[in-house]
Amino acid sequence: MQFYRSHVLVCGGTPCILKGCKAVRDALIDELKRRGLDEEIRVVETGCLGPCDLGPVIVVYPEGTLYERVQVGDVPRIVEEHLLKGRVIPSLTGEGRLAGVVGYEEPTYLASQERIVLRNCGIIDPSSIEEYIARDGYRALGKCLTEMEPLDVIEVVRQSGLVGRGGAAFPTGLKWGFTANAESEQKFIICNADEGEPGTFKDRLILEGDPHNILEAMAIAGYAVGASCGYVYIRGEYVLSIERINEAIEQAKVFGLLGEDIFGSGFSFDVQVVKGAGAYVCGEETALIESMEGGRGEPRIKPPYPGTHGFLGKPTVVNNVETLANIPPIMLNGAQWYRGFGTSKCPGTKVFTMIGDINSKGLIEVPMGITLRRVIYEIGGGIPGGRDFKMAQTGGTSGGCLPREMLDVPMDYFTLPEVGSALGSGALLIMDDSHCIVDIAESFMRFFVRESCGKCVPCREGTARLHDIIRKISQGNGTYEDLRLIRDLSHAMQGTSLCGLGQSAPVPIMTMLKYFKDEFEAHIKNRLCPTGTCRL
Amino acid sequence: MKTVEELERIRKQAQAMTRLREGGESIKIVVGMGTCGIAAGARETLSAIMDELARRNIQDVIVTQTGCIGLCEQEPIIAIVMPGSEKVTYGKVSREKARKIVASHVVNSQIVGEWVIATE
Numbered sequence: 001m002q003f004y005r006s007h008v009l010v011c012g013g014t015p016c017i018l019k020g021c022k023a024v025r026d027a028l029i030d031e032l033k034r035r036g037l038d039e040e041i042r043v044v045e046t047g048c049l050g051p052c053d054l055g056p057v058i059v060v061y062p063e064g065t066l067y068e069r070v071q072v073g074d075v076p077r078i079v080e081e082h083l084l085k086g087r088v089i090p091s092l093t094g095e096g097r098l099a100g101v102v103g104y105e106e107p108t109y110l111a112s113q114e115r116i117v118l119r120n121c122g123i124i125d126p127s128s129i130e131e132y133i134a135r136d137g138y139r140a141l142g143k144c145l146t147e148m149e150p151l152d153v154i155e156v157v158r159q160s161g162l163v164g165r166g167g168a169a170f171p172t173g174l175k176w177g178f179t180a181n182a183e184s185e186q187k188f189i190i191c192n193a194d195e196g197e198p199g200t201f202k203d204r205l206i207l208e209g210d211p212h213n214i215l216e217a218m219a220i221a222g223y224a225v226g227a228s229c230g231y232v233y234i235r236g237e238y239v240l241s242i243e244r245i246n247e248a249i250e251q252a253k254v255f256g257l258l259g260e261d262i263f264g265s266g267f268s269f270d271v272q273v274v275k276g277a278g279a280y281v282c283g284e285e286t287a288l289i290e291s292m293e294g295g296r297g298e299p300r301i302k303p304p305y306p307g308t309h310g311f312l313g314k315p316t317v318v319n320n321v322e323t324l325a326n327i328p329p330i331m332l333n334g335a336q337w338y339r340g341f342g343t344s345k346c347p348g349t350k351v352f353t354m355i356g357d358i359n360s361k362g363l364i365e366v367p368m369g370i371t372l373r374r375v376i377y378e379i380g381g382g383i384p385g386g387r388d389f390k391m392a393q394t395g396g397t398s399g400g401c402l403p404r405e406m407l408d409v410p411m412d413y414f415t416l417p418e419v420g421s422a423l424g425s426g427a428l429l430i431m432d433d434s435h436c437i438v439d440i441a442e443s444f445m446r447f448f449v450r451e452s453c454g455k456c457v458p459c460r461e462g463t464a465r466l467h468d469i470i471r472k473i474s475q476g477n478g479t480y481e482d483l484r485l486i487r488d489l490s491h492a493m494q495g496t497s498l499c500g501l502g503q504s505a506p507v508p509i510m511t512m513l514k515y516f517k518d519e520f521e522a523h524i525k526n527r528l529c530p531t532g533t534c535r536l
Numbered sequence: 537m538k539t540v541e542e543l544e545r546i547r548k549q550a551q552a553m554t555r556l557r558e559g560g561e562s563i564k565i566v567v568g569m570g571t572c573g574i575a576a577g578a579r580e581t582l583s584a585i586m587d588e589l590a591r592r593n594i595q596d597v598i599v600t601q602t603g604c605i606g607l608c609e610q611e612p613i614i615a616i617v618m619p620g621s622e623k624v625t626y627g628k629v630s631r632e633k634a635r636k637i638v639a640s641h642v643v644n645s646q647i648v649g650e651w652v653i654a655t656e
Contacts, residue, residue, distance in 0.1 A: 001588065003589045003590040003594070004556065004587060005582075005586060005598070005599035006556070006599075006600075007557055009557070039586075040583075040586045040599075051551075061556050061557045062556050062598045062600060063600065064556075084569060084601070085569040085570065085574070085601060085603065086569050086600060086601025086602050086603065087568075087601075087603055112582065123557060124554065130546065130549075130555055131550060131553065133546050133547050133550050134547060134550035134554045135554070136547070137547075138537075138543055139540075139543065139547070142540040142543050146540055255537055256537035256544075261538075262537065263537060263538065263539065263540060263543075264538040264539060292656075
């Protein structure tokens with residue numbers, strides 16, 4: 001085996017690719033060759049490490065030095081100074097926030113995080129099944145298949161308290177139980193990677209950074225419920241995710257970790273990739289199944305639920321990417337271990353994509369129940385330009401908005417609904433005081449008008465009317481009566497819409513009206529936008 | 537894959553590949569790669585160490601570099617840090633000496649006394 005004295009990890013996540021990491025990687029390989037170092041230093045392309053705004057990011061091991069915003073022009077210097085002479089280049093290691101070092105002595109950015117889902121992201125080469133296996137990959141599957149009965153697997157998942165990370169927070173163990181109990185010769189596992197929520201890109205980066213994790217989890221789910229066939233439904237735009245997962249499927253088949261008679265247990269499992277065509281509503285599980293069957297991406301009337309009547313009418317488990325990513329560590333370390341993270345009611349971690357007015361944008365994984373204040377000021381490095389925090393929206397466009405007074409509310413799936421908000425899927429949009437609430441509300445509703453599939457009246461008409469009313473207010477033509485109408489419409493939509501799209505579309509508007517009523521009233525009464533954003 | 541043991545075997549092999557990124561306790565060989573070191577042939581010394589490690593299929597050793605420690609006349613200088621014992625620094629390490637040090641000190645834990653210039 002080749003001995004390498006150093007590994008240079010180049011982040012190959014989509015955000016870093018957009019910033020030119022491929023050119024940096026190529027330059028690095030060329031420069032190492034030119035200096036005759038290519039035999040002793042290995043360049044590894046990894047998945048996302050997290051600090052996306054600092055890309056392209058590279059990490060040099062064994063030192064664990066992180067270089068940020070690396071340009072092609074910096075490469076000869078890094079090779080000459082660091083890789084040849086062993087001298088870290090301080091001007092490229094950032095200014096304290098990442099402290100230039102990951103790995104052994106983790107800086108605050110990583111230290112406040114708990115990495116379960118992202119345990120391999122940015123550390124392994126996602127194209128290498130061996131590197132996944134080196135970090136305990138497929139051991140959980142081996143344990144389940146050789147030591148556990150299917151019902152025991154479900155019991156462990158149930159005890160762990162894991163709930164669905166796609167936003168609905170349905171207990172995963174319970175979901176698996178429905179399908180396991182359903183009588184059918186054929187059952188299916190679907191991984192929902194149709195991540196359409198604006199600002200959310202966690203599932204994409206998990207799939208890009210650690211695809212085998214998802215395959216292993218799907219096989220475990222298949223064993224638990226008695227399914228031999230799995231599908232990963234990915235947005236068609238996620239080109240790299242599709243490429244990586246397909247590559248992973250091929251490798252797993254070669255290693256006999258997918259296919260017939262895995263670990264000699266008699267259990268067989270195969271996974272295929274299905275590409276979504278980009279409809280937001282297809283993230284809803286019945287619309288997703290409808291689209292997989294070749295129909296229009298429209299939700300079905302529930303019940304029956306997919307757990308008993310899903311894909312092709314057969315019992316089907318549909319789990320979000322992040323939910324599945326939790327499964328192998330839970331099976332390996334046990335339910336009690338998992339309950340050690342997060343809160344007693346809502347154990348585990350949550351992956352967020354931090355965007356908006358925040359210094360450190362990117363991918364983070366934090367324990368459930370962490371406060372918004374810690375996320376923004378400890379991990380996110382605060383608000384740029386010395387501006388004040390105005391609001392944060394958790395969970396993408398259909399999530400709730402949290403004002404300054406909510407900075408210390410624990411963020412988990414059960415506490416946030418109590419204050420009229422929702423944790424949602426995984427975007428964390430931070431806004432400073434320069435943004436107008438009415439303007440933001442208008443833009444959110446415009447999105448829902450476009451994405452409503454039109455099958456049910458409350459959503460199709462409701463989103464359009466809400467948008468009209470809010471636009472009217474933003475143009476200075478609103479009345480107090482309009483605010484009442486917004487509330488009535490929202491309640492009707494939440495209560496009567498067919499699926500989560502229509503039910504949650506009013507959530508951001510409701511929370512804005514609750515916490516920022518003054519601003520709506522200023523637009524109505526004084527015909528004035530306090531931030532000067534709206535054209536009044 | 538038919539058995540868990542087979543997976544375990546692959547895991548052990550693969551871990552050698554990624555050990556470098558995991559930290560923890562391993563033997564460290566530090567080569568002085570300041571201008572003085574390079575001028576005295578530290579690059580060749582480093583290459584010899586790498587080659588010797590590869591030849592012996594040793595994976596759990598970290599090879600890293602440092603700058604000038606102020607003993608330029610002793611360059612090329614290398615230091616061996618073994619977990620739980622003192623750091624041993626060798627001076628005027630030629631390619632041949634480097635190979636000997638890997639064989640004797642790193643593999644067999646026998647310090648090559650005559651070339652040691654410092655222990656701490």
